[in-house]
Amino acid sequence: MRSPRLALGTVASLAVAIVLAGVTTAGAQKRGGTLRVAYGNEIAGLDFHVTPGYEMVWVATNIGCGLIGMTPEGKFVPDAAESWTISPDGLLYTFKLRKNVLFHDGTKVDAAAVKFTIERIMDPATRSSMRSFMDSVQSVEVLDPHTVQIRLKQPYAFMLHMLAAYRMGLVLASPAATQKYPPEDRRAGKPEAVVGCGPFRLVEWVKGAHLVMDRFDKYYEPGLPYLDRVMIRTIKDPVTQMAAFKAGEIDFIADFSADHVDTLRAQNPRAQIMTGKETTPMVAMMKVTVPADGKPPMAKERKPHAIFNDVRVRKAVGCYGIDRKEIVKIAFKGSATPWVGIIPPGTLDSVDVTHMCPYDPARAKALLAEAGYGPQRPLTFELMTNTEKSVFNVIATVIKEQMARIGVTANIRLVDKVSWMNVATQDGPFDMYVEDLASLLTVDQNTYLSASTASWNSTRHIDPKVDEYYVRYAREMDPVKRKAIAREFQEFSADKLYWNMISGSPFYQVAQPWMKDYVYQAEFKVLYKKVWLDR
Amino acid sequence: MRTYILRRLLQIVPTVLGITFVVFLMMRSVPGDPVVSLLGDAYTEEDAIKARAEFGLDKPIVVQYVIWLGKLVRGDWGASILTGRPVLQDVMIRLPVTLELIMLSMAVALVIAIPAGIIGALRQNTWADYSATTVAMIGVSIPEFFIGVLLLLVFSIGLGGFLPSSGWVYLPGTCPTMVCGSSLWGNVTHVLMPAFALGVGRAALLTRLLRASMLEVIRTEYVTTARAKGLAERPVVFKHALKNALIPTVTVMGLQVGFLIGGAIVVETLFAMPGLGTFGIDAIIARDYQQVQGFALITALAFVVINLLVDLTYTFLDPRIRYS
Numbered sequence: 051m052r053s054p055r056l057a058l059g060t061v062a063s064l065a066v067a068i069v070l071a072g073v074t075t076a077g078a079q080k081r082g083g084t085l086r087v088a089y090g091n092e093i094a095g096l097d098f099h100v101t102p103g104y105e106m107v108w109v110a111t112n113i114g115c116g117l118i119g120m121t122p123e124g125k126f127v128p129d130a131a132e133s134w135t136i137s138p139d140g141l142l143y144t145f146k147l148r149k150n151v152l153f154h155d156g157t158k159v160d161a162a163a164v165k166f167t168i169e170r171i172m173d174p175a176t177r178s179s180m181r182s183f184m185d186s187v188q189s190v191e192v193l194d195p196h197t198v199q200i201r202l203k204q205p206y207a208f209m210l211h212m213l214a215a216y217r218m219g220l221v222l223a224s225p226a227a228t229q230k231y232p233p234e235d236r237r238a239g240k241p242e243a244v245v246g247c248g249p250f251r252l253v254e255w256v257k258g259a260h261l262v263m264d265r266f267d268k269y270y271e272p273g274l275p276y277l278d279r280v281m282i283r284t285i286k287d288p289v290t291q292m293a294a295f296k297a298g299e300i301d302f303i304a305d306f307s308a309d310h311v312d313t314l315r316a317q318n319p320r321a322q323i324m325t326g327k328e329t330t331p332m333v334a335m336m337k338v339t340v341p342a343d344g345k346p347p348m349a350k351e352r353k354p355h356a357i358f359n360d361v362r363v364r365k366a367v368g369c370y371g372i373d374r375k376e377i378v379k380i381a382f383k384g385s386a387t388p389w390v391g392i393i394p395p396g397t398l399d400s401v402d403v404t405h406m407c408p409y410d411p412a413r414a415k416a417l418l419a420e421a422g423y424g425p426q427r428p429l430t431f432e433l434m435t436n437t438e439k440s441v442f443n444v445i446a447t448v449i450k451e452q453m454a455r456i457g458v459t460a461n462i463r464l465v466d467k468v469s470w471m472n473v474a475t476q477d478g479p480f481d482m483y484v485e486d487l488a489s490l491l492t493v494d495q496n497t498y499l500s501a502s503t504a505s506w507n508s509t510r511h512i513d514p515k516v517d518e519y520y521v522r523y524a525r526e527m528d529p530v531k532r533k534a535i536a537r538e539f540q541e542f543s544a545d546k547l548y549w550n551m552i553s554g555s556p557f558y559q560v561a562q563p564w565m566k567d568y569v570y571q572a573e574f575k576v577l578y579k580k581v582w583l584d585r
Numbered sequence: 586m587r588t589y590i591l592r593r594l595l596q597i598v599p600t601v602l603g604i605t606f607v608v609f610l611m612m613r614s615v616p617g618d619p620v621v622s623l624l625g626d627a628y629t630e631e632d633a634i635k636a637r638a639e640f641g642l643d644k645p646i647v648v649q650y651v652i653w654l655g656k657l658v659r660g661d662w663g664a665s666i667l668t669g670r671p672v673l674q675d676v677m678i679r680l681p682v683t684l685e686l687i688m689l690s691m692a693v694a695l696v697i698a699i700p701a702g703i704i705g706a707l708r709q710n711t712w713a714d715y716s717a718t719t720v721a722m723i724g725v726s727i728p729e730f731f732i733g734v735l736l737l738l739v740f741s742i743g744l745g746g747f748l749p750s751s752g753w754v755y756l757p758g759t760c761p762t763m764v765c766g767s768s769l770w771g772n773v774t775h776v777l778m779p780a781f782a783l784g785v786g787r788a789a790l791l792t793r794l795l796r797a798s799m800l801e802v803i804r805t806e807y808v809t810t811a812r813a814k815g816l817a818e819r820p821v822v823f824k825h826a827l828k829n830a831l832i833p834t835v836t837v838m839g840l841q842v843g844f845l846i847g848g849a850i851v852v853e854t855l856f857a858m859p860g861l862g863t864f865g866i867d868a869i870i871a872r873d874y875q876q877v878q879g880f881a882l883i884t885a886l887a888f889v890v891i892n893l894l895v896d897l898t899y900t901f902l903d904p905r906i907r908y909s
Binding site: 100286468472 | 615616617618619621622623624625626627628629630632633636664665667668669670671675678679734737738741742745746749750751752753762763764765854855856857859863864867870871872
């Protein structure tokens with residue numbers, strides 16, 4: 051009962067324009083060696099169900115295994131589950147588990163472990179970032195040691211997507227290790243506590259120094275992985291990353307700065323530079339409501355934001371007043387896609403509604419005048435961005451310049467990432483912010499960032515119609531009808547501009563020519579299982 | 586002397602406590618707290634309130650400080666709010682890297698500054714003096730990160746990896762973790778560029794200072810007397826003039842430790858070194874209060890202890906100085 055059309059649709063989000071020098075070389079794989087990897091940011095912790103950050107996800111998907119996986123083409127493939135069925139009403143998912151899958155502590159991956167893991171994620175006390183995606187799950191039943199059944203409250207079209215690839219997907223946890231060690235030990239990366247069933251086992255994590263994973267010899271897939279060891283270091287500065295790459299000190303950069311791609315290419319003509327469709331949105335969000343009494347944060351009683359609650363102003367500033375092509379040309383050297391809507395261009399069921407927001411300063415000025423702004427009453431707002439990526443500041447600066455063209459003053463406030471996160475999540479004061487948010491596999495995955503009730507709904511719109519679109523989309527099992535809902539939703543989004551996208555945000559990975567059989571899957575997965583070294 | 590050392594050691598306690606308290610207050614005044622980073626995508630206001638209570642962040646600041654201090658007295662430096670890792674353990678892993686970097690960068694500074702300062706003074710207003718002064722001016726003016734990037738471009742990229750661009754190799758027998766490289770040659774090659782990047786700015790400063798001191802000392806009567814008695818130029822310069830001229834230089838060297846720790850943050854980030862500098866800056870950026878306190882404590886301790894040692898070296902440089 052797998053949905054081939056759904057799977058095919060995912061091609062749009064994951065089909066990659068891979069520039070791979072070392073393509074698959076069947077039968078020639080060499081065993082052994084250490085893969086030296088550079089991350090641009092620190093790993094925040096190693097409790098896979100709880101710790102935030104892509105760097106942790108890229109570790110989790112190698113130490114952990116799940117029920118199912120997903121190929122870059124969007125096809126669902128077995129992992130610990132060798133097969134699965136879905137009931138005709140879409141409410142029962144039954145997974146048949148392999149009998150030879152072991153956790154790194156030697157215990158078996160069985161139906162009880164699957165039930166334990168899902169229930170751990172669903173337990174509010176765990177504070178799992180996957181919890182909101184499990185809202186549809188009613189119960190998990192162990193039918194026999196190797197068969198587990200998940201019962202849903204209502205049909206959920208993205209159940210398999212969620213299990214396979216929302217954040218790191220469902221990463222199974224060893225009940226024995228999880229119960230034996232407290233959450234602090236997992237967060238701290240104690241190897242005995244961080245027990246998965248993936249191709250690599252954790253040897254050591256020293257924050258700020260390295261993370262080391264060794265081959266798990268009892269991994270269920272015979273002969274895999276090929277590598278003896280993966281050693282991950284954090285190198286934050288792109289210049290140092292390039293130097294280390296050029297000198298052959300590292301084999302793979304998991305997240306390379308788009309600004310430096312041309313330089314790296316010129317220095318290393320044989321490097322494998324990988325990128326694909328943009329699945330991360332670059333946004334210029336406008337605050338829609340504020341707490342009615344000014345405090346406390348997140349108050350349910352709302353009042354309109356003084357500037358951007360007026361849709362005419364939102365459209366003047368965010369739609370007609372922003373020249374997306376110019377931003378992309380300056381900030382991304384043309385390598386991103388100008389885009390409008392609620393999901394980026396590479397996400398499943400994304401529809402191009404950019405034509406709804408053509409750059410039209412005259413129209414922007416007219417709308418502003420209609421809303422009461424003009425030379426007599428000039429519009430001034432605060433444009434916040436953060437220091438995490440230099441491109442944010444570049445975009446903010448270009449927007450400031452574009453605003454000046456329509457008689458609007460945007461005052462840029464540059465803050466650090468944590469300050470931005472506090473403001474964005476805690477209903478803090480801002481008028482507009484520039485950021486790139488999470489990578490999105492599906493429209494549904496964006497719920498936690500933009501539904502009216504979501505904690506990360508940083509613009510604080512209160513329009514229930516957005517929530518209705520999400521519910522309709524997630525429960526519609528017919529892909530054609532779902533696509534139609536997605537189109538309608540994106541047109542609605544471009545019209546209301548609760549979510550103001552500027553463009554996609556390109557993502558790059560870089561590998562040495564001797565690193566073979568790595569498959570680019572954007573931020574979603576970084577898997578070393580089939581990688582080998584031809585040095 | 587013993588009484589003096591004891592008194593100075595006792596003075597360390599209020600100094601360090603003062604520094605840690607100021608840092609504690611400053612960090613709590615900075616917008617943002619670690620809870621949002623901790624919860625990430627799962628953030629809800631309810632969980633945030635619970636997490637703040639869990640980590641004691643909802644208590645008054647002074648109470649939080651007293652709790653931290655109470656644990657510290659018992660040898661507990663606390664655990665990172667974000668990772669749960671013991672702060673003391675992480676500090677001890679990173680301390681050797683930064684200590685070695687700072688010591689070697691100071692050595693680089695002295696190796697450049699002493700001959701340049703002496704030549705500048707002895708050959709005042711000659712091309713040698715002008716060259717030393719000009720180089721010193723350039724050295725003072727160029728920030729560490731710029732020198733570091735230049736070194737990377739030349740020795741790592743330009744010369745095809747002649748020197749490693751990043752990471753760290755420990756001295757044999759000093760590896761503090763399960764997995765790490767350790768070899769003398771590896772250590773030297775890894776520390777060379779960072780130490781030079783950090784040391785060259787100090788070298789410039791010390792050169793100017795030493796030149797000025799030497800100019801003053803070589804014009805004093807006792808140096809003239811030494812020369813009049815027929816002493817060769819070398820012992821006059823090195824035995825009589827330099828030792829006295831070094832006193833202000835040594836004082837400034839001690840004070841420069843603070844700048845070196847600050848510079849280490851930049852250099853360690855650039856060369857991706859697992860030292861205290863990167864530990865400190867990561868902790869500050871993430872608002873990981875426990876780690877910031879650990880960083881403040883260890884750097885304050887290092888600063889006051891090194892300055893105590895500096896004061897003690899005065900007795901070697903000038904035997905007339907006696908502490909009681």
